[in-house]
Amino acid sequence: MQPLRTNISSLRGTINVPGDKSISHRAVMLGAIANGTTTIANFLQGEDCLSTIDCFRKLGVSIEQNGSDVVVEGKGLKGLKEPSDILNVGNSGTTARLLLGILAGCPFHSCLIGDESIAKRPMGRVTKPLKMMGAHIDGREHGNYTPLSIRGGELQPIHYESSVASAQVKSAILLAGLTTNGTTTVTEPHRSRDHTERMIRLFGGSVTVDDLTVSITGPQQLIGANIYVPGDISSAAFFLVAGAIVPNSEITLKNVGLNPTRTGIIDVLQKMGAEMTIENIRNEQTEPLGDITIRTSNLTATEISGALIPRLIDEIPIIALLATQAEGTTVIKDASELKVKETNRIDTVVTELRKLGADIKATADGMVIHGKSALKAKDVVVDSYGDHRIGMMLAIAACITQGTVCLKRPEAVAVSYPSFFDHLHSLM
Numbered sequence: 001m002q003p004l005r006t007n008i009s010s011l012r013g014t015i016n017v018p019g020d021k022s023i024s025h026r027a028v029m030l031g032a033i034a035n036g037t038t039t040i041a042n043f044l045q046g047e048d049c050l051s052t053i054d055c056f057r058k059l060g061v062s063i064e065q066n067g068s069d070v071v072v073e074g075k076g077l078k079g080l081k082e083p084s085d086i087l088n089v090g091n092s093g094t095t096a097r098l099l100l101g102i103l104a105g106c107p108f109h110s111c112l113i114g115d116e117s118i119a120k121r122p123m124g125r126v127t128k129p130l131k132m133m134g135a136h137i138d139g140r141e142h143g144n145y146t147p148l149s150i151r152g153g154e155l156q157p158i159h160y161e162s163s164v165a166s167a168q169v170k171s172a173i174l175l176a177g178l179t180t181n182g183t184t185t186v187t188e189p190h191r192s193r194d195h196t197e198r199m200i201r202l203f204g205g206s207v208t209v210d211d212l213t214v215s216i217t218g219p220q221q222l223i224g225a226n227i228y229v230p231g232d233i234s235s236a237a238f239f240l241v242a243g244a245i246v247p248n249s250e251i252t253l254k255n256v257g258l259n260p261t262r263t264g265i266i267d268v269l270q271k272m273g274a275e276m277t278i279e280n281i282r283n284e285q286t287e288p289l290g291d292i293t294i295r296t297s298n299l300t301a302t303e304i305s306g307a308l309i310p311r312l313i314d315e316i317p318i319i320a321l322l323a324t325q326a327e328g329t330t331v332i333k334d335a336s337e338l339k340v341k342e343t344n345r346i347d348t349v350v351t352e353l354r355k356l357g358a359d360i361k362a363t364a365d366g367m368v369i370h371g372k373s374a375l376k377a378k379d380v381v382v383d384s385y386g387d388h389r390i391g392m393m394l395a396i397a398a399c400i401t402q403g404t405v406c407l408k409r410p411e412a413v414a415v416s417y418p419s420f421f422d423h424l425h426s427l428m
């Protein structure tokens, strides 16, 4: 249990947010199946990405990690070895689902488990297409939940229409498609983050994108690359919102990834009237990045739905807090994916923000928030439920709360942002 700092008079300063989680995972994974050496700078040392390193070491890949510098000695597409131990993905859905895509094409047996939260997250969305490609996967509820057992091998290309806009589903199929003879396509209802597509090209491979359909023609052998990981916009989001809602604030976030499939939070802040500038926009290899400055702002409510949802899916908990400080009614819909994240984020966001006096209610596929409300708490205990994004959102909520608040399970933040509390306190 951790007492949270409340009633903060101002947040000022500059932060270098740590490396992007999605890109860090992919750099290790593509590095492992490429030929030759991959170097990764600004790798995210969060627990999720460390789980990815641990799994690939068990698959025989030599990975040296020195802080945020990582060197991966690639084994080639056919070079991973049958693991003698269970592959434990910890809390990381991305590790589980992308790894399944790679294991599907490997001619050996492996077992995959994760923590209590992973055991509740649907894996059928990837095991179903991978089985269609020819992989043998079994597990709890016919391979829909961990623990999973995988026997991979030669795969057939497929054309797959995904019912969800999920980069994890798309990436798993593309990674499996790398090994097949022929063209595999994935079509999604809205565009999800495209880091896999960009990184496959950086590793010398080729992927075709036509509107909402992505195609890969295999077999393709990737070549190791040198990668700089931009700062994670999903981590920056907590300070973007903090800067907008805490009085007398001005926060600059350096080197933030600005991939357009991830910048929904910036669109929402702009639409709500946030005072924000983006400077020094540049490209680092295949990913754009820049420096963002945000100041205390007068905010108005907005609607968040449709194609915008996958562009800000992980930011919805902190956007819900933002909406409590905007004049009017904010509606978030088409976001039922929130129910299958580390927690049911519709339930956890609504339950915890209500404890602080927010006017927020859950709907079938999102939430409705009436602002602006003054948050108050008398000896209130809020809970991250072990969900990193809920823990960080609550710490920012406490900044604008009058009273006393303690956070249960604060250690969850280490999943994606181990230095979160240090960074927050450095601005006070």
Ligand SMILES: O=C(O)C1=C[C@@H](OP(=O)(O)O)[C@@H](O)[C@H](O)C1
Residues within 6 Å of the ligand: 021, 022, 023, 094, 165, 166, 167, 168, 169, 171, 192, 193, 313, 314, 337
């Ligand atoms: O591919 C990725 O790196 C991610 C994709 C998203 O999940 P879905 O693919 O389930 O939408 C996101 O929520 C997750 O944090 C990271």
Ligand SMILES: C=C(OP(=O)(O)O)C(=O)O
Residues within 6 Å of the ligand: 048, 091, 092, 093, 094, 095, 314, 341, 342, 389, 416
């Ligand atoms: C949903 C998330 O991650 P993952 O799916 O990798 O567990 C997240 O980081 O918010």
